[in-house]
Amino acid sequence: MWKTESKGAARVEEAIKQLLPPCQIKCPINEDIQRTNVLISLLPEEMEQARPQIIEISDYLYEKNPFFNICGYICGLCELECNYKTKGGAIRRRLLKRFLSDVYTEHLSQKEEFGVVRDKENVAVIGGGPGGLMCAYALSKKGYRVTVFEASNRLGGALWLIPSYRLPADVLSTTLSNLVRIAGIDVKYGAKLGEGKLTIEKLRNDGYRAVFLAKGTPYPRVLTFDGEVVEGQDLSGVMYGHTLLYEVSHGNIGRDYFEGKRLIVIGGGNVAFDVARTARRLGGDVTIVALEAEDKSSRDGIPADEEEISGAWEEGIRIVYSRGVERIIGEHGRFKGISCPKCTSVFDDEGFNPKFDCADCVSLEGDTLIITVGQVPDKAFLQREELLDEKGRLIVDPFTLQSLRKGFVFVGGDVRRIGFMVEAMKEGLVAADSIERYLRGLDMREGRKRDYEGYVIPVRKSYKSDLEVAWIPPEKRMHFQLFEKGLTLREAREEAKRCITCGPCVSCKACISIGFEKSLYAVEVDVERCSGCGMCVYACNYDSAHLTEVDGNTISKTDMFKCKSCGMCVVACPSHARELVDDGTEQRIQRVLAVL
Amino acid sequence: MKHYEPKLVCFSCKFGWGYLADEEELSHRIKNWVPIICSGKIDAIHILDAFKQGADGVLILGCPEGDCHYQDGNFEARKRVLLLQGILKAYGIEKERLRIEFSVDPEGNTIPQIVKEMSDAVARLGPVKKTKDKAKTASAAHR
Numbered sequence: 001m002w003k004t005e006s007k008g009a010a011r012v013e014e015a016i017k018q019l020l021p022p023c024q025i026k027c028p029i030n031e032d033i034q035r036t037n038v039l040i041s042l043l044p045e046e047m048e049q050a051r052p053q054i055i056e057i058s059d060y061l062y063e064k065n066p067f068f069n070i071c072g073y074i075c076g077l078c079e080l081e082c083n084y085k086t087k088g089g090a091i092r093r094r095l096l097k098r099f100l101s102d103v104y105t106e107h108l109s110q111k112e113e114f115g116v117v118r119d120k121e122n123v124a125v126i127g128g129g130p131g132g133l134m135c136a137y138a139l140s141k142k143g144y145r146v147t148v149f150e151a152s153n154r155l156g157g158a159l160w161l162i163p164s165y166r167l168p169a170d171v172l173s174t175t176l177s178n179l180v181r182i183a184g185i186d187v188k189y190g191a192k193l194g195e196g197k198l199t200i201e202k203l204r205n206d207g208y209r210a211v212f213l214a215k216g217t218p219y220p221r222v223l224t225f226d227g228e229v230v231e232g233q234d235l236s237g238v239m240y241g242h243t244l245l246y247e248v249s250h251g252n253i254g255r256d257y258f259e260g261k262r263l264i265v266i267g268g269g270n271v272a273f274d275v276a277r278t279a280r281r282l283g284g285d286v287t288i289v290a291l292e293a294e295d296k297s298s299r300d301g302i303p304a305d306e307e308e309i310s311g312a313w314e315e316g317i318r319i320v321y322s323r324g325v326e327r328i329i330g331e332h333g334r335f336k337g338i339s340c341p342k343c344t345s346v347f348d349d350e351g352f353n354p355k356f357d358c359a360d361c362v363s364l365e366g367d368t369l370i371i372t373v374g375q376v377p378d379k380a381f382l383q384r385e386e387l388l389d390e391k392g393r394l395i396v397d398p399f400t401l402q403s404l405r406k407g408f409v410f411v412g413g414d415v416r417r418i419g420f421m422v423e424a425m426k427e428g429l430v431a432a433d434s435i436e437r438y439l440r441g442l443d444m445r446e447g448r449k450r451d452y453e454g455y456v457i458p459v460r461k462s463y464k465s466d467l468e469v470a471w472i473p474p475e476k477r478m479h480f481q482l483f484e485k486g487l488t489l490r491e492a493r494e495e496a497k498r499c500i501t502c503g504p505c506v507s508c509k510a511c512i513s514i515g516f517e518k519s520l521y522a523v524e525v526d527v528e529r530c531s532g533c534g535m536c537v538y539a540c541n542y543d544s545a546h547l548t549e550v551d552g553n554t555i556s557k558t559d560m561f562k563c564k565s566c567g568m569c570v571v572a573c574p575s576h577a578r579e580l581v582d583d584g585t586e587q588r589i590q591r592v593l594a595v596l
Numbered sequence: 597m598k599h600y601e602p603k604l605v606c607f608s609c610k611f612g613w614g615y616l617a618d619e620e621e622l623s624h625r626i627k628n629w630v631p632i633i634c635s636g637k638i639d640a641i642h643i644l645d646a647f648k649q650g651a652d653g654v655l656i657l658g659c660p661e662g663d664c665h666y667q668d669g670n671f672e673a674r675k676r677v678l679l680l681q682g683i684l685k686a687y688g689i690e691k692e693r694l695r696i697e698f699s700v701d702p703e704g705n706t707i708p709q710i711v712k713e714m715s716d717a718v719a720r721l722g723p724v725k726k727t728k729d730k731a732k733t734a735s736a737a738h739r
Binding site for chain 2: 002038042044045049458459460461462464497500501511514516517539541564566567568570571585588589592593594595596
């Protein structure tokens with residue numbers, strides 16, 4: 001049974017030239033995707049035997065990403081850039097991680113705490129969402145004493161707004177409670193900054209030497225048309241999507257809350273779709289009205305994920321594209337309908353600037369209107385703390401996340417720019433790095449910028465198609481249990497095997513850490529022997545072996561950044577001009593042959 | 597005819613065969629076994645050398661088609677085997693003495709069995725007929 005050895009553990013930071021597989025570049029926190037795919041593909045066939053190795057792989061991922069088992073349910077950004085996507089479908093990395101998660105989440109409560117001596121400065125993290133916790137995790141591992149100030153009575157922030165049919169509540173709560181335990185992070189609940197005497201200045205006086213502000217966007221954005229707030233948002237029967245998701249996640253809404261009701265959900269983002277599908281599960285007859293167009297590839301395309309849209313469609317939700325809301329119609333103080341002019345364009349070169357054709361206007365009637373057009377930060381608090389400029393924008397260095405008004409304050413996550421969970425996590429990591437530099441008196445910028453270069457797809461005779469994602473059929477999934485089936489061990493091994501490991505060996509080293517290879521052997525070309533015939537170029541699947549001119553002679557060379565040390569070129573060379581340095585295979589063969 | 601046990605050399609791809617087993621332990625059960633990172637890394641020379649050194653057969657175990665970690669190493673190995681079988685024939689070495697199998701067996705438990713099966717088949721052929729003349733004619737024909 002293989003066991004990964006620390007000596008072969010790859011860390012992205014160590015890779016020279018920062019060449020990475022495209023999935024790993026796409027992942028904001030550069031997770032070691034290829035390496036763990038290889039390890040998953042080599043799991044034992046029986047679950048009982050596989051379990052310790054699944055935990056081993058997961059422990060490795062956890063070091064860098066203590067949220068990975070949540071990512072396995074809701075992320076999958078990496079799949080967008082997979083080299084395989086045009087050759088049979090991207091590797092289902094999200095589901096592979098969910099497969100690990102299904103074993104690892106149970107194991108988390110037994111995971112030992114990190115034995116870190118925390119004797120460095122006190123740092124305050126404001127907000128217990130993914131951004132804040134990631135920052136706290138990174139700093140705590142480095143020996144800082146971190147306290148998270150969470151306004152509510154539970155960690156997770158906006159993650160709780162994700163409906164439980166996509167992310168089960170127990171996976172979320174188990175992950176969060178163990179994260180703070182394992183990393184030794186102190187949490188103060190019900191501690192809302194800006195309320196009572198709790199201010200950033202007070203934190204500073206209390207001995208916190210740096211502050212990471214990741215308060216997220218607690219308030220819904222109000223509906224506007226042509227720059228003006230649309231009237232009627234205070235009518236009975238009008239609500240905001242966030243409020244609904246919040247109340248549902250707290251168990252405050254009955255199962256048939258919207259039974260027999262006609263609902264209109266305004267918005268085209270993932271959250272709007274979460275709201276619509278939630279409302280549908282509560283018995284409502286739901287129509288989504290989105291400003292954006294149906295064609296996702298156009299500039300004005302709907303931002304929600306393909307899977308959200310098809311899921312909603314399957315569940316019987318109507319989607320009206322390219323319509324804005326000019327007016328909310330009420331009757332006797334109750335919501336009655338909306339009038340929706342055609343949206344002719346959403347973005348121009350300057351950004352969001354919707355244009356409408358009011359001659360083409362339709363009216364939609366309904367019993368309830370749910371507005372889900374975005375969320376906004378607590379501006380009043382930021383204003384009081386003097387973190388905004390005169391135009392009401394945060395003044396933060398986008399590279400270091402350091403506030404330009406208060407040097408000991410760092411700002412990141414949704415409060416700065418709304419994004420995916422993993423983008424907030426990335427900002428948490430950036431802030432943690434900045435805070436360390438700030439407290440250690442180091443240069444805030446030096447050596448931080450990384451340019452990554454992706455890899456092209458290797459040459460291959462055949463490609464396999466991806467596995468079918470299994471969803472419970474719509475008529476059977478009108479509840480809040482997971483509707484997507486996880487992978488079996490067999491499926492996970494097969495899917496991981498599809499990964500063509502297009503990335504460079506230096507950032508992977510899976511084969512070394514499990515003892516398949518001793519090192520990444522360099523290919524050496526004996527120029528005296530090389531005739532420049534090009535057989536090696538033909539044999540190489542990675543565009544690594546190539547021909548070049550030296551003193552008027554054509555000879556072959558190997559680009560070590562692309563080379564996988566597979567030895568195909570060595571075997572292909574008719575004049576034995578190529579050799580893998582330090583590779584013991586030849587000796588091993590000769591030893592066996594010698595005793596025949 | 598007295599009992600004759602053929603000498604087989606077995607190469608196996610590490611990504612397909614026996615990677616969960618203890619290599620040391622498994623090597624006691626498989627004589628002349630060479631686990632190799634990719635079947636595509638087995639040179640024609642290695643195979644010819646094996647026969648030169650007195651092997652009665654060479655068995656190559658590659659990973660399943662389309663599974664190669666190095667994209668197409670197993671395909672290359674198969675190609676090489678087919679071409680070599682023709683050359684070996686010219687030396688009087690039957691093509692049954694060089695065999696390639698594509699499958700996956702993480703525990704490697706089936707390897708001794710496959711070796712045994714091939715060994716039985718080779719035993720029926722008897723030892724490689726080393727007729728010097730034959731070799732001479734063959735090499736002459738190649739010149």
